[in-house]
Amino acid sequence: MGSEELLVTEGLTKDFGGLRAVDHVDLTVHRGEIHGIIGPNGAGKTTLFNLITGYLRPTEGKVTFKGRRIDGLPPHRIVYLGIARTFQIVRPFTELSVLENVLVAWGHRHYGGIGPFLPYASERRHAMEILEEVGLADRAHLPAGTLPIGYQRRLEIARAMALEPELMLLDEPAAGLTEEEIVGLKGLVRGLVERGITVILVEHRMTFVMDICGVITVLDHGRVIAEGTPEEVAHDPAVIEAYLGSADAAG
Amino acid sequence: MTLGYLLTVGTFTGIFMILTLSLNILTGYAKQVSLGHAAFFGIGAYAAAILATKAGLSFWAALPCVVVITTVVGVFLGLPSLRVSHDFLVLSTIGLNFIVGAVFRYFPFFGGSMGIVNIPSPTFFGRPLGTVGYFGLTLVFVVLAVLTSLYFSRTWGRLAMEAAGEDETAAKAMGINVAKFKIYAFAISSAYAGIAGALWAHYVGSVFPENFGFDRSIDILAMLVLGGLGTIRGAIFGAFLLQVLPEALRVIQDYRMLISGAVLAIMMVFQPMGLLGKGSILHVGFQRAWKAVRYGFGRAPGN
Numbered sequence: 136m137g138s139e140e141l142l143v144t145e146g147l148t149k150d151f152g153g154l155r156a157v158d159h160v161d162l163t164v165h166r167g168e169i170h171g172i173i174g175p176n177g178a179g180k181t182t183l184f185n186l187i188t189g190y191l192r193p194t195e196g197k198v199t200f201k202g203r204r205i206d207g208l209p210p211h212r213i214v215y216l217g218i219a220r221t222f223q224i225v226r227p228f229t230e231l232s233v234l235e236n237v238l239v240a241w242g243h244r245h246y247g248g249i250g251p252f253l254p255y256a257s258e259r260r261h262a263m264e265i266l267e268e269v270g271l272a273d274r275a276h277l278p279a280g281t282l283p284i285g286y287q288r289r290l291e292i293a294r295a296m297a298l299e300p301e302l303m304l305l306d307e308p309a310a311g312l313t314e315e316e317i318v319g320l321k322g323l324v325r326g327l328v329e330r331g332i333t334v335i336l337v338e339h340r341m342t343f344v345m346d347i348c349g350v351i352t353v354l355d356h357g358r359v360i361a362e363g364t365p366e367e368v369a370h371d372p373a374v375i376e377a378y379l380g381s382a383d384a385a386g
Numbered sequence: 387m388t389l390g391y392l393l394t395v396g397t398f399t400g401i402f403m404i405l406t407l408s409l410n411i412l413t414g415y416a417k418q419v420s421l422g423h424a425a426f427f428g429i430g431a432y433a434a435a436i437l438a439t440k441a442g443l444s445f446w447a448a449l450p451c452v453v454v455i456t457t458v459v460g461v462f463l464g465l466p467s468l469r470v471s472h473d474f475l476v477l478s479t480i481g482l483n484f485i486v487g488a489v490f491r492y493f494p495f496f497g498g499s500m501g502i503v504n505i506p507s508p509t510f511f512g513r514p515l516g517t518v519g520y521f522g523l524t525l526v527f528v529v530l531a532v533l534t535s536l537y538f539s540r541t542w543g544r545l546a547m548e549a550a551g552e553d554e555t556a557a558k559a560m561g562i563n564v565a566k567f568k569i570y571a572f573a574i575s576s577a578y579a580g581i582a583g584a585l586w587a588h589y590v591g592s593v594f595p596e597n598f599g600f601d602r603s604i605d606i607l608a609m610l611v612l613g614g615l616g617t618i619r620g621a622i623f624g625a626f627l628l629q630v631l632p633e634a635l636r637v638i639q640d641y642r643m644l645i646s647g648a649v650l651a652i653m654m655v656f657q658p659m660g661l662l663g664k665g666s667i668l669h670v671g672f673q674r675a676w677k678a679v680r681y682g683f684g685r686a687p688g689n
Binding site: 190 | 537538540541542543545546548549552553555556557558559560561562563564566567570616664665
């Protein structure tokens with residue numbers, strides 16, 4: 136594991152009305168890691184993602200990426216700084232083709248200045264390379280809305296790869312996938328790390344998380360209750376209680 | 387039918403083609419449904435009328451100013467789209483249409499309900515453009531509008547607009563400044579509408595508030611929806627059908643609004659992608675026919 140601190144949150148807190156969804160979370164993600172975030176439903180995992188990626192403004196606390204404060208920046212600015220994300224519920228641009236979906240993301244370097252008024256044809260090849268890497272090349276020209284869920288998840292990751300981020304946040308990438316598809320997904324995520332991308336992932340599928348993550352942070356009621364290697368976390372009494380204490384037992 | 391009559395129909399059809407191409411950027415690509423597009427058209431026409439009659443500018447000298455004025459006002463009128471979306475934006479564009487109409491009607495500067503008359507016909511190298519010349523002029527602008535639209539459809543901007551129009555949350559995650567691209571859509575769309583307005587004002591020779599009312603907006607949207615939202619061929623085809631057919635069948639001329647309304651309702655229910663849009667019956671049919679011709683009948687390509 137690399138030792139450079141890539142992303143640091145300090146005292147990160149988010150209130151929705153009277154509900155504290157994220158409660159003074161201190162998280163440190165090192166470069167080159169696959170960092171898992173787990174916890175029962177409603178533990179604040181997705182809210183944490185939304186705080187890091189600029190979709191929500193923290194009530195308190197700060198987020199630092201490569202030593203620079205990013206809380207309060209709009210989502211598209213955070214993308215430019217090198218953080219990409221996927222969504223728990225896939226959000227392909229259904230009317231665009233699979234290839235165009237990836238091009239939209241690849242285009243992020245052309246959305247300023249006169250860039251929007253330049254043709255994209257010359258950079259189609261880059262998008263095709265990414266589609267080949269995630270195994271969607273033969274479906275490049277289908278409307279993205281017609282893909283089955285497993286492929287739509289791959290498309291989400293392909294789009295995030297096209298942003299060429301240093302840090303990628305995957306929100307439940309294994310949700311709705313078959314065991315077979317999960318094997319493919321593992322390869323895909325490990326491939327991201329080989330490309331030099333640091334990964335944070337929120338996930339419910341425990342075998343997947345335990346298998347792939349180097350570090351796991353456990354959230355419950357918006358608070359960090361444990362952090363460590365998969366073995367450490369799995370044997371932590373607080374974690375066992377949080378999971379067995381809720382109706383939603385780890386599977 | 388005289389040639390002059392045909393050329394007149396052709397000129398008006400051309401103006402509406404530019405308008406549907408204009409709406410296609412805003413509603414087809416950026417998915418900002420506008421039921422007030424006649425307002426942008428009207429702003430172009432009034433800008434041209436005022437520059438010609440009060441400032442004494444020629445058509446050619448005024449045209450760049452008209453485009454700039456319409457674009458600036460269009461950006462301003464597009465600002466509500468940053469706050470409201472979907473159904474509420476549709477309502478606010480209807481409101482804009484009535485506001486712009488009221489400004490034309492009640493401010494003496496715009497001639498009130500008497501409109502602005504005696505707008506001179508443009509000249510070309512010192513000679514006045516006749517009916518033939520004006521048709522040619524309109525045709526040139528239609529071709530320019532088609533070419534620039536084709537070009538734009540191949541740019542990063544079109545991709546970003548489509549993405550932002552379909553899903554703002556996902557678009558932001560792709561590094562797209564959603565607000566900026568909505569405003570770009572209003573700006574580009576308004577520029578086209580400005581040219582259409584200038585062509586109208588100088589051809590008809592007068593502008594009145596009722597030329598640019600809500601019913602006109604419905605007409606323009608019906609043309610685009612009939613042809614196929616989000617496609618250039620659809621915009622051109624829709625404007626052609628709804629402008630030329632009523633002329634050919636004079637009897638139905640009096641029922642224009644009925645036709646536009648019915649087209650909108652029927653297309654939305656049965657063919658929301660339009661006659662020539664992506665995935666429409668005709669488009670799929672043409673693709674199959676083309677493949678049949680290319681690969682030989684009876685043999686399906688690939689599988």
